[in-house]
Amino acid sequence: MTPPVFAHGTLRLYLLALLEEEPRHGYELIQALSDRFGGTYSPSAGTIYPRLAKLEEEGLVTKTADGRKTVYAITDAGRTELDGRRHELDAIEDQVTDSVRRLADGVRAEVGEAMRSLRAELASAAREAKRTATKTRVDPAPAQPDAGRALHEAELALSEFRQAMRTELRSHEARTRLGADTVAILRAGLARTADEVRASLRA
Incomplete structure (x- = not known):
């Protein structure tokens, strides 16, 4: 289970x-x-609005209508509470940074493991394709029912990777916004995998 980014009672102060x-x-x-946490944490409306309602109930914020939207503003009582607990804000920043780092590390590990699996499957498929091609040149046969098996397996590996990563990424996005660093890791991993497969095909 993903640990909460904010400890109990600290989100209201933030x-x-x-x-x-x-x-x-x-x-x-x-x-x-x-934005404050680099896109790695994005609270849901179900997290924010109940806390805003509680802050309004306690007289710490007010809300006014702005067309179809509601604007929240801090009250004098809210500033008083904030001034009395301002020393806690730095600690909250540290706690959130640690939590966000754990979230990012988890996504990075998932992407890295998927990349390693994909590279292994593609390398295996490339070797099989090369062996099949060599055998066909040495001892051609009228029909080779398995001649396209390696290609099929390679395409299957790509499809399975795409589906697995799509599921992982969408699941993460549902919990908290996907960070740009994860996208960069994905792009770099795919580029490395493509280079390794090309090298295997040329070998």
């Missing part, structure tokens, strides 16, 4: 800090949190 900077819509608060 929301007050964001509203002290400027009034914001609920979505803007979600976006600000995502």
Whole structure:
């Protein structure tokens, strides 16, 4: 289970800090949190709005209508609470940074393992294709029912990798926004795999 990014009771304080900077819509608060942590953490509306409602109930924020949107702003009481707990904000930043790092490490490990598996499957398929081609040149036969097996297996490996990674990435995105570093890892891994397969085919 993915550990919570914010410890109990600390998200409300962080929301007050964001509203002290400027009034914001609920979505803007979600976006600000995502931007603050490099896109690796993006809270759901079901996480943010109940806490905003609780802060309003306690008189720490107010909300006003702005067309079809609702704008939240910190109150004097909210600033008073924030001033009394300002020393906690640095600790919260450290806690969140650690949690986000664990999330990113988990995604990086999943992508790395999938890349290693793909490279092994493609390398095996490439060797099989080369053996089949060599055998065909030495001892041609009228029909080779397995001649395209290696190609089929290579294409199957690609399809399975794509589906597995798509599932992993979408599952992660449902929990927290996918970071640019993960995309970079994926691109670099695919480039390395392509180079290794090409080298195997030329060998």
